[in-house]
Amino acid sequence: MSDAGRHVKDVRKRRGLTQRGLADASGVSLSIIRKLEQGERETVRLETLRKLAAALRVPTMRLSGGPNEEGPREGTKERWAALRAALEQPPLALGSDDDQPTVAGLRNALTAAEPMLRKDEFAKLAVVLPPLLHDAEALGSDGRAIRVRLLQLAGWLMVQTRQFASAEVALNRALDDAGDRMEGAATVNTQCFLLLRQGKLDSALDLAVKWADETEPRVTRATPSELSSWGWMLLRVSAAAMRNSQDGQAADALRFARAAAVALGREFAPENDFLRTFGPTTVHLKRTENASIADRPDVVLRLADKIPAYALKPTSTNRNRHYLDVAEAYAKTGQYAEAFGKLEQIRASSPEWLPNQRYARDIFARIAKGRRTLTSEMRTMADAVGMPL
DSSP states (O other), X not given: OOHHHHHHHHHHHHTTOOHHHHHHHHOOOHHHHHHHHTTSOSOOOHHHHXXXXXXXXXXXXXXXXXXXXXXXXTTHHHHTHHHHHHHHSOOOOOOTTSOOOOHHHHHHHHHHHHHHHHTTOHHHHHHHHHHHHHHHHHTGGGGHHHHHHHHHHHHHHHHHTTOHHHHHHHHHHHHHTOOSHHHHHHHHHHHHHHHHHHTOHHHHHHHHHHHHHHHOOOTTTOOHHHHHXXXXXXXXXXXXXXXXXXXXXXXXXXXXXXHHHHHHOSOBOGGGOGGGOBSHHHHHHHHHHHHHHTTOHHHHHHHHTTSOGGGGTTOHHHHHHHHHHXXXXXXXXXXXXXXXXXXXXXXXXXXXXXXXXXXXXXXXXXXXXXXXXXOHHHHHHHHHHTOOO
């Protein structure tokens, strides 16, 4: 029996529930509960554990047998080998014949790469970023700020492509090099994202709470950057708490994040960093995400209707995650054509982002299960999300 199966069985018995009773209370099928407790399922989705935990009134991590990390897709490690080497190996010494990098030159190069980041063009970024990081290393203390920014971006990309060990290296280096609290908070924001994606909910929650406390400003005097940093820490608190079946804490954190967004009055990107865009729309997206985690597809669709399409443009990752939540809500309510349409929308705008999303594969599996036959477009989507048919 897996650790998760043993924990579920122990808590269920202490609550005086039969397997059928737990199935009825949680919405998880009796077959899954039986297989989990009997050791026939070695892995279990976090969403399933959350439903069981909510029914048993314990934190999700109380049932978890430990993080269940999904590794990178085939070919990913080879594609990003140069960036991992730049992160993990000693910096290369420049020769006397090498062009000497400059801070201005590096900033211009990073600005030129920004459209690739906005469009999730991972293949191009895997080529562009390693030499920039080498040059930032060669600048020594003069290149500290640009080096921190590159390390933050490298860490974010490693999380997106599920190369978690390399993400930790990049983000730890960025945090060590941070020049002030706001720069540190930007890195911690991605560290929380990493921990969430690894399923380390307790660690993500503890880290987010700590930094939310450390970055809390006096709202009446706060700068937009301070409100944005604090707001994002609160969103990470809410995300971790919601996944850990601590709904009250999640709601409280989201309420404070909404207050920060109202004080801002608009979507704001500190230092033009679109990955940290924060404001009323971002909070609304995360509210919708929480409804999805709570298995309320009706609420997801109702909230999604209130978000105008133009409001989703500044932040591709949050937008795409939102579209996945909407697609799942459509699929859960039997609206398979609408669900597939959302997946197609993501594939059209971010074809290199979509294959890294296990969530997308789960949604497509639900769509495929609801149909007798698959169209050619659906077979193409199966290949895009990495789902064997």
